[in-house]
Amino acid sequence: MKKWAIVENITVEKLVFWGKGFVRLEDGKVAFITGWAIPWSRVDIKINKKRKDFYEAQIVNVLEKSRIETESYDLFPGAPWMNIDYNEQLKIKQAQIEESMFHIKKYQEKINFLPIIAAPDQFAYRNKIEFSFGKYISHRDDIRQEFNVWFHKRGEFSKVEDYDECLLIDEIQNQIYRELKEFCKSSGLPVYDQKMNTGFWRHFMMRRMHFSEDILIVLSISPGFFQREENTDFDENASLEKIREFLKELVIKYSHIKSVYISHNSNKSDTLIWEMELVSGNEVITETLLGLTFDIGPKSFFQTNSKWAEVLYNLVKNFFLDYQNDEKIWTVLDLYAGTGTIGMIFADVADEVVSVELVEEASKSGKKNAQKNSISNVSFVNAKVEEFLGTYLDQNKKADLLIIDPPRAGMHPSALPNILKFGTRQIIYVSCNPATLSRDLWYILENSDYKIEKVQAVDMFPHTHHIETVVSLIKK
Numbered sequence: 001m002k003k004w005a006i007v008e009n010i011t012v013e014k015l016v017f018w019g020k021g022f023v024r025l026e027d028g029k030v031a032f033i034t035g036w037a038i039p040w041s042r043v044d045i046k047i048n049k050k051r052k053d054f055y056e057a058q059i060v061n062v063l064e065k066s067r068i069e070t071e072s073y074d075l076f077p078g079a080p081w082m083n084i085d086y087n088e089q090l091k092i093k094q095a096q097i098e099e100s101m102f103h104i105k106k107y108q109e110k111i112n113f114l115p116i117i118a119a120p121d122q123f124a125y126r127n128k129i130e131f132s133f134g135k136y137i138s139h140r141d142d143i144r145q146e147f148n149v150w151f152h153k154r155g156e157f158s159k160v161e162d163y164d165e166c167l168l169i170d171e172i173q174n175q176i177y178r179e180l181k182e183f184c185k186s187s188g189l190p191v192y193d194q195k196m197n198t199g200f201w202r203h204f205m206m207r208r209m210h211f212s213e214d215i216l217i218v219l220s221i222s223p224g225f226f227q228r229e230e231n232t233d234f235d236e237n238a239s240l241e242k243i244r245e246f247l248k249e250l251v252i253k254y255s256h257i258k259s260v261y262i263s264h265n266s267n268k269s270d271t272l273i274w275e276m277e278l279v280s281g282n283e284v285i286t287e288t289l290l291g292l293t294f295d296i297g298p299k300s301f302f303q304t305n306s307k308w309a310e311v312l313y314n315l316v317k318n319f320f321l322d323y324q325n326d327e328k329i330w331t332v333l334d335l336y337a338g339t340g341t342i343g344m345i346f347a348d349v350a351d352e353v354v355s356v357e358l359v360e361e362a363s364k365s366g367k368k369n370a371q372k373n374s375i376s377n378v379s380f381v382n383a384k385v386e387e388f389l390g391t392y393l394d395q396n397k398k399a400d401l402l403i404i405d406p407p408r409a410g411m412h413p414s415a416l417p418n419i420l421k422f423g424t425r426q427i428i429y430v431s432c433n434p435a436t437l438s439r440d441l442w443y444i445l446e447n448s449d450y451k452i453e454k455v456q457a458v459d460m461f462p463h464t465h466h467i468e469t470v471v472s473l474i475k476k
C-alpha cells in the first residue's frame with residue numbers, strides 16, 4: 001500500500017490505545033486511524049504514513065455510521081467519543097485494559113479483572129478547562145473570522161473552533177466563558193498569533209471545584225502588543241484597566257469566583273502561567289476531598305474530576321485495606337506523588353509516608369496542604385523517583401507499602417529493579433496509560449514473585465479514551 005493511497009469501504013474493527021481506530025487491510029497489515037474513528041462504522045481511509053509493520057491513516061469519508069453511535073452531538077477535541085453510547089464506551093475501555101495485559105498471561109494465567117466503574121456524571125465533570133484565543137473557523141459553514149475563544153481545531157493549531165458552550169463544564173462555567181468571550185471580542189483587541197508573535201489575547205483558564213464550588217480564573221494576554229503595534233489606537237494602561245474592571249464585575253456577579261489573575265505572558269511560548277497579577281480575591285481556592293482540605297492555585301496539579309478523584313483514592317485505600325486487613329504498616333512510599341493527596345490519605349494507617357515528586361511546586365504545595373490538615377507524618381521529597389530510590393536503598397531504609405502513580409510514560413526503567421528490592425507484601429500501581437502499565441507489570445512479574453491480585457479500571461473521563469486503572473500486586 002502506497003502513502004496517500006485511499007482504501008475504500010472498510011469497517012473499523014475496534015478502538016485501541018489513545019482512542020485510535022484499528023483496521024486490517026488486504027495486504028495483511030493493520031492500520032491505526034487517528035481522528036474520529038468509531039468501531040463498526042464503514043469508512044474510506046487515507047494512508048498517511050507507512051511503517052514497517054503497520055500504517056497510520058485518517059478517515060476521509062464515513063459511508064455508514066456505527067450501530068453504537070447513538071447521539072449526534074457536534075464533536076470537539078475534548079470529547080471525541082461523545083456520540084458513542086456510554087455503555088459501549090465502558091465496554092471499549094474494559095476490553096482495552098484486558099487486551100493490553102494479554103501478553104502477561106505468560107506469567108499469570110488468570111487475572112482478576114473487576115468490571116470498570118462507570119462515572120456518575122457523564123457531563124460537566126471537569127473542574128478545569130483551558131480555552132485558547134485564535135482565528136475562528138466554523139464547523140458548519142466555510143466561515144473564517146478573526147476572533148474566537150475555544151479549543152484549537154484538531155490538527156490545525158492556528159485555528160480555533162466556534163462553539164459557545166462546552167458540555168464537560170457546568171452551566172455557570174459556560175456563562176462565565178460566554179461573558180468573557182463577549183467582552184474580549186468587543187474590546188477590539190486582536191487575538192494572539194504565536195507564529196507571527198502579534199496580537200493580544202492568549203488563553204483563558206477556569207477552575208471550578210466540585211465540592212467547594214470555588215472558581216479561579218486566569219486570563220492570559222501578550223503585554224508586548226502595545227509596543228509591537230506602534231500605530232495602535234489602544235492605550236496600554238487604559239486597556240488593562242478596562243480588563244481589570246470587567247473581571248472585578250464578574251466577581252461581583254458570580255459569588256463563587258474567589259480568585260482572578262491576569263497572566264502577562266511576554267514570551268512566545270504557549271504557556272498559560274507567566275507573570276501573574278492577582279486582580280481580585282485570594283491567591284488560592286480550596287477543595288475538600290475525603291475530609292481533607294486542599295489549597296489550589298493557578299499552577300497546582302489537581303485531579304480534573306474532583307468527584308471521581310475521591311472514588312479513585314478510596315479504591316487505592318480499599319485495595320490496601322482489603323489485603324492487609326488491619327495489619328499495621330510503618331512506612332508508605334507514595335511515588336510520583338503530585339501534591340501528595342494519596343499519601344495524605346494513608347497518613348492515618350501508617351507511621352510515616354514519604355511522598356516523592358519531581359515538580360518542586362507540587363511538593364511545596366503538598367507540604368502546605370499537609371500542614372493545613374494537621375498531618376505531621378507525611379514528608380515531601382522533591383526528586384526523580386529513579387534517583388530517590390537508589391539513595392533511599394543505599395541508606396538501608398525500608399518500606400512496607402509502595403504506591404506508584406506515574407505519568408503516561410510509566411516508570412523509568414532504572415526505577416523498576418529498585419522497587420523490587422523492598423520486598424513489600426503489596427504494591428499498588430495507579431496508571432493513566434494501559435500500554436505503559438502493562439509494560440511495567442511485565443517487568444515486575446518476570447523479575448519477582450509478585451502476582452496480580454486484581455485490576456480495576458475507573459472511568460474518570462467519559463467521552464474520551466482516557467482510562468485510570470488501579471492494580472494490586474501481592475507476594476505469591
Ligand SMILES: C[S@@+](CC[C@H](N)C(=O)[O-])C[C@H]1O[C@@H](n2cnc3c(N)ncnc32)[C@H](O)[C@@H]1O
Binds near residue numbers: 301337338341356405
Ligand atoms: C499521574 S500524576 C500523579 C499525581 C498524584 N499521585 C495524584 O493523584 O494527584 C504523575 C506525577 O508524577 C510526576 N513525575 C513525573 N516524572 C517523575 C519522576 N521521574 N520522578 C518523580 N515524579 C515524577 C509528575 O510531575 C506528576 O505529578
